[in-house]
Amino acid sequence: MRIVFLGPPGAGKGTQAETISKGKKIPHISSGNLLREAVETGTDTGMKAKYYIEKGLLVPDQIVVDIIKDRIVKKDCKTGYILDGFPRTLSQAKVLDETLKNLGDKLDLVFYFSVSEESVVLRLSGRRLCGICGTNYHVEFVPSSKDGICDKCGGKLNQRADDKPETVLERLRVYHEQTEDLITYYKKKSILKQISSDAGIEAITKEVSDIINCTLQKKPLISRGVV
Numbered sequence: 001m002r003i004v005f006l007g008p009p010g011a012g013k014g015t016q017a018e019t020i021s022k023g024k025k026i027p028h029i030s031s032g033n034l035l036r037e038a039v040e041t042g043t044d045t046g047m048k049a050k051y052y053i054e055k056g057l058l059v060p061d062q063i064v065v066d067i068i069k070d071r072i073v074k075k076d077c078k079t080g081y082i083l084d085g086f087p088r089t090l091s092q093a094k095v096l097d098e099t100l101k102n103l104g105d106k107l108d109l110v111f112y113f114s115v116s117e118e119s120v121v122l123r124l125s126g127r128r129l130c131g132i133c134g135t136n137y138h139v140e141f142v143p144s145s146k147d148g149i150c151d152k153c154g155g156k157l158n159q160r161a162d163d164k165p166e167t168v169l170e171r172l173r174v175y176h177e178q179t180e181d182l183i184t185y186y187k188k189k190s191i192l193k194q195i196s197s198d199a200g201i202e203a204i205t206k207e208v209s210d211i212i213n214c215t216l217q218k219k220p221l222i223s224r225g226v227v
């Protein structure tokens with residue numbers, strides 16, 4: 001099953017993608033993580049992307065599209081994947097459609113995680129990531145047992161550079177300007193499912209899982225938020 005997770009920064013896309021991908025045994029492909037890895041390893045792509053990420057702007061389409069095109073043809077993607085944070089512009093969405101068509105595939109579902117701006121600011125200001133294994137925490141909502149230390153590997157927890165308040169506001173502005181149009185694009189294709197992401201993490205996981213299961217079994221779903 002080929003799935004897209006769409007929504008504003010801090011909507012919980014990464015948190016849900018992590019759990020759902022384990023449950024469904026399909027890879028979680030985060031464009032943000034792939035770009036940050038490229039920045040850390042100092043590749044040409046990473047060097048170009050760094051400038052945009054730090055400013056809260058979108059990395060140019062061609063850079064991101066090339067990374068995703070290379071990733072989705074890997075062996076582990078044969079039975080599907082979750083694309084988290086990609087596509088983010090209409091042009092990216094059209095390239096994805098075309099690429100999938102050429103591969104004889106198509107997108108099955110797009111989840112749009114809607115969340116209040118108040119929650120976004122609260123979530124991103126409290127988000128902490130393990131510098132070693134990348135596990136995602138929140139100082140209030142998903143705290144580690146020992147302050148500042150990862151439960152899984154003992155690594156130090158850090159704040160993402162683009163989670164500074166002024167960059168978060170810029171990321172939100174960019175989301176409204178360049179990504180929101182995708183909601184209508186996928187609604188017209190009748191594959192969009194809206195999830196209210198102001199709920200608790202486990203409730204959201206259950207709602208998303210139920211929708212995926214019903215789609216796999218081709219059963220109708222009667223649930224809140226489905227459009």
Ligand code: AP5
Pocket residue numbers: 007008009010011012013014015016031032033035052053054056057058059060061064084085086087088089092123124126127128136137138139141142162171197198199200201204
């Ligand atoms: P990216 O890494 O994709 O960032 P984002 O989309 O802004 O999303 P976030 O990772 O900030 O949020 P999320 O929705 O995954 O929330 P999370 O689950 O972590 O992109 C970063 C940058 O890369 C972009 O700005 C751009 O420059 C570039 N980029 C990436 N993709 C691109 C593309 N396609 N095109 C161009 N440029 C691109 O949750 C946040 C926090 O809240 C966590 O601490 C979590 O524990 C907590 N939390 C989650 N859910 C809940 C809940 N239900 N209740 C309470 N707390 C919760």
